Amino acid sequence: MDVTATHSEAACRGVSEILSRVGDKWTIQVVVALRSGSRRFNGLKREVNGISQQMLTRTLKTLERDGMVERAVRDTTPPQVEYTLTPLGHSLSDTARQLAQWATQHRDRIAENRERYDSRRMAEDEG
Amino acid sequence: MDVTATHSEAACRGVSEILSRVGDKWTIQVVVALRSGSRRFNGLKREVNGISQQMLTRTLKTLERDGMVERAVRDTTPPQVEYTLTPLGHSLSDTARQLAQWATQHRDRIAENRERYDSRRMAEDEG
DNA sequence: CAGTATCCGAGAGGATACTG
């Protein structure tokens, strides 16, 4: 297999697609909340801080469609719906952890860079 | 340090922030284009297929602000501006490669899942 | 060449009200 595959345009767009899929505001947080086991709808809503009903519904539906999450309905009253991470979902969460490490490692550095950049811009605008 | 740090709410939001920062349509493609060396504005524009002037400008400015890219102006006529990946930018591109691998490995699987889900939904809508 | 300025449409995401 060609080692340059990950440099090709197609591969690159593939990553971009995955990233924009996974890089929305809630997907990763929901996946992470599901790592330790199944959750029900309102349980997730409580655990993922700040998410609206609407966005939780959308996020779960997309995750289900992609095969990252399994939805199991227990037909009781009131109805109980359990969401569980599939193996594919777990593998995503592992990869996300890699990114989490990068993020936490460089977060401060990036924040510094931004401050420096912004204050420099401020100075230029005034000068 | 607590090993569960990557599970904490704060860490999780950190990842989300990085992901949404990096998960836009162009950032990764620009970074990848810069991996092999410095480029000039229109060179990048040619290399990153489909990007508009506006978005290239915005993307580069944000990358510069975050300290991922360095901007060097050669004051000639016409002016030449060279963009170069910083060490931080390189480390990002390495992490992106991890994700690229995950993406290429599971892309087909995800596509299958989507088709299955959609056809099932179609069937339900008709039934 | 390397941008800036402006306008526009599409979609993300929030708030709220309603339903089986």
Next chain:
DNA sequence: CAGTATCCTCTCGGATACTG
């Protein structure tokens, strides 16, 4: 409880015209 439906706003991103 677990959603759906609706409305509204704001940002992303494309197109185009203009500038030093």
